[in-house]
Amino acid sequence: MRFSLISAVLAPSSAFRTGIRGAHFLANVPLKSRNGAVDIKTLENKPLVLYFSAGWCRSCKMFTPKIGKFYKGNKDEGFNVVWVSRDRAAEDQVEYYEKAMPDWAYIPFGTPEIQEFIKKYEVKTIPAVKVVNDAGDVIDDGARMKIEKHELEPKDVIAEWKKLI
Template identity: 25%
Template sequence: MKQGKFAAMMHWAAKCRMMMLLLLLLSSALMAQENTGFSIKGKISGWNDGKKLAVFNEELGGGPLATTVVKDGTFLLKGKTDEAKPYFIGEEGTEERIFVFLDNSNIELSGHKDSLREVKINGGTAHNDYKAFVDEFSPLFAEVNQLSKTAQSGSGKADSLQTLIESRINFIQEEIDRFIENKKTSAVAPFVILVTGDISSDPSMKQQRFDKLAIPAKESYFGKILAKSIADANIGQIGSIAPEFSQNDANGNSITLSSFKGKYVLLDFWASWCGPCRMENPNVVQAYEQFKDKNFTVLGISLDKDKTAWLNAVKEDKLNWTQVSDLKFWENEVAQMFRIQSIPQNYLVDPTGKIVARNLRGPVLIETLEHILGK
């Protein structure tokens, strides 16, 4: 073998060994990073030696992440969280607790037991994001709240106050968008969208803001809650696809919504004990008789709990279409799926399964069907 080739091979082997060493070092560093949890050092005046402390959140379940006791006036809590979540630090079963948006960071606490809400929390990326939100928005919300109280009391000019309130709310909306844009990777961002969701009357606002989040934020604890709340809010909305369901008729036969695909079907939520439902039934009967030969039918979902009462009402009111019920009263599973809070309610589903109208009552039901199916 020529000397030049041999030298080149030795040089390449040396580079390979160096690369292997770097990979091993990187792997070790990543493993060390993965194994790193949180460390919470604290000194709360008034928490005496021997006091039992924990990092916990009863709603999350699974028990405390860490426990310790106060010693020499201080404490140290160490553990690990799978992701940034809301936790409390204190004694379980009491109201002596400190809120922290906890991630796997080093955190220091200091304060007094009589003012735990004012405890200083240093460190923690997630909690710093949470604190930034609270510090900026609490005064803004307080201002709008005070303006609303003034308007309700009648001690100011209603029109000018309303204009001012709307102006401040618009400003808050802009600040929320700015916050989310700057914190799109933070687990706190979906939390902010959730707690400020009711400010806007636009139901699509949550979705628009959710779409701006980075994947880690979308898949975080509050990101999943936010995604579910958006999905729940879309259930039953005009333009959305009606969720598939199955429920038994009076003979025990399973009836599915998809079995009506290809037809317009009115999902009619009612019950024999519901006075307004019984008053509305003649209008539904009229619609059924008028349009049953025009690719239209009705599917009744009863919130009854007494089968005899349910079937007697079906016979008395001449409801000659498919009827289903699980006889679970307000816990009817289909009603729960559609988030039904009151009856009568109905949804008009088109042949593709899309909801095209809802809560059609009296003449409006006939007019809507005439517009869609013709007279």
């Protein structure tokens, strides 16, 4: 597939859709946090945890504090989290983020890439956790259990992810 300036203008998520070499797979996906827009450079060259969940999901409400603790206790180890909401309305997403989420990035409600990521990462149930590299390739599909079960030290889990990027 050829890349041109026209395709970049016409397809805002062209890095994801065309697989431009060297571009972070989230380069053209809007990302927010409590501090406003998220600079994609802060996510580059680090393992990225995609966390799929929703405020209406009971299992998510039980898992969110666990992944939140994992993140807060280890965020300086060189990884990031992006929350991919499955909430049914923008207001629900914002309410759940403000109430339950650490200050990690999220994809705003209604962003078309949310559905693309659900399909690409075969998310059938939530909560779901996929650890990916800058190209969006899954490097750990079992991260939820690692976080939930505490079988390994978090620093060891993150070190393993770093080896895989």
